[in-house]
Amino acid sequence: MLDSAAIDVRAVQRRTIRVLLGTQIIFAVVMAMASPVTALLVQDFTHSPTLAGLAQAATIAGGVLAAVPLAELTVRRGRRVGVTSGYLVAGIGAATVVIGGVVETFLLVLLGTTLVGAAVAAGLQARFAATDLAEPDQRGRAIGIVVWASTFGGVAGPLLAGPSDSLARAIGLPEFTGPFLVIGLGLALSATAAHLWLRPDPLLLSRSLADSANHPIKTSKLRPTLRILARTPEARRAVIAVAVVHAVMVSGMNMASLHLHHGGESLEVVGAAISVHLAGMFLLSPLFGWLVDRFGARGILGLGLALLMLACGILQTTHGNSVTGIMVGLVVLGLGWSAGFVAGSALLTGSVEESARPHAQGVSDLLMQLAAAAAAFPAGAVLDAWGYPWLARLIAIPVLLVAIHLAVSARRIRPANNQN
Incomplete structure (x- = not known):
């Protein structure tokens, strides 16, 4: 049992945020x-x-498969063990991909990329680790700061691919295996940092402060957690909103790349479009976190949905492959995701009792990734059959439905319950 009386909780929270920022970068x-x-x-x-597409999809599948087991491990052992384990499993997966590339065995590469997906689940869990010790009126900022760290991935990550591949070839490894060496080393470094410095464990300390000895934390499985979410209206709305926000963003972003490429645009133009989109996703996340704390998670979730609707409106006008229109639309799409993702995550955290939070957070991440994967298949078919403007119109429908539901439900909730 942690001696919570001898611990400066604010200092631990600041340390936790610093460690999470480093590991997330x-x-x-x-x-x-x-x-x-x-x-x-x-x-x-x-x-x-x-087969190349299947291997790419395996990383998404790995994140889905790891979400609930990592949540269960977190409940039993704390955030430090959960995050560390996810990164270590993914690091092993990266090494497996390198071996599969050396021996040219697709099944080994497929296994490795699936294991790499565990890092996605761990990275998503890290944003919730930032809220364990945060005051209720500071959860949004805590999530926003951790999400902001992903900005560096969009900028620096692609720049490392070429040099790391050249280094691998210099030591006799096959082409395209070098980046996975760097991935494995980077994930091992993140795991080591989390293991050494994410202590006291924020979740375990939070339990200690809440006198969890008198209220034991019970382990849970997927179905009981789904029942908890179904019985908690605000949590249910948060989970659905985050899933829709993420699925719409993924569909719009991925198909925009194909739309530009099929329209004859260069890879440089495609890369620039994705870069501005990533900037929209991550750069302002601390601001949206502050807005959540200042005005409430529900209000900023509504703002995120409104921005997504605006993005769909801009993108559905991009007939004739308008690069400028697509770029503007993708920036707004990224901003809508950022506001909705941060606000939805804060809303979920604030609407579920502490003992159920890690499970609920893991299930939310599972459903979010399943929604994105499920949306990817029809999105490609719609793009091929009717074009990108029609895709933008169709993905606006679930956003509109969630926004209407959020607005209607707001009338049934007292203003005091709107603050998270």
Whole structure:
């Protein structure tokens, strides 16, 4: 049992945020290389675009598969063990990808990329670790600061792919395996930092402060947690909103890249479009976190949904492959995701009792990633059949439905319950 009386909780929270910032920056930088390099590696020795796409999808699947087990481990052992374990498993996966590339065995690469997905689950969990010791009126800022660290991934990550690949070839490794060496080393570094410095464990300390000895934390599985979320209206709304916000962002971003590429734009233009989108996603997340704390999570979630609707409106006008229109739309799409993601995460944290939070957070991340994966398949078909403007119109529908539900439900909640 932690001696909570002898601990300066504010100092621990500041230390926790610093450690999470460091681990998230490293995580974001190295993981930015994973998806594009995976496709290139598999394509190189299988000559199959289908298998290359399958290997890319395996990382998403790995994140989905790891979400609930990591939440369960977190409940039992704390945030430090949960985050560290996710990064270590992913580091092993990166090493497996390198071995699979050396022996040119697709199944090994597939296994490795699936394990790498555990880092995605751990990285998502890190934003919730920032809230364990935060005051209720500072949770938004805590989440926003950790999300902001991912900015570095979009900027620095792709720049490391070329040099790391050149280094790997210099020591006799196959082309495209070098980035996975860097990914493995970076994740090992993040795991080590979390293991050494994420202490006292924020979740365990939070429990100690709440006198959890008198209220034991019970382990739970997926179905009981889903029942808890279903019985808690505000938590249910938060989970649905985060899932929709993430799925719409992923569909709009990924298909914009294909739309530009099919329209004959260069890779430089495509890269620039994605870069401005990533800037919209991450750069202002601390601001949105502050707004959540100042005006309430529900209000900023509504702002995020409104920005997503505006983005869809801009993108649906991009007939004739308007690069400027697409870039503006992608920036607004990123801003909408940022506001909705930060606010939805804070709303979920504030609406579930402490003993159920880690499970609820893990299930939310699971559903969020499943929603994004499920949206990716029809998005491609819509793009091929009707074009990108129609995709923008269709993905606006779930955003509008969530916004209407949020507005209607607000009338049934007393103003005091709107603050999180």
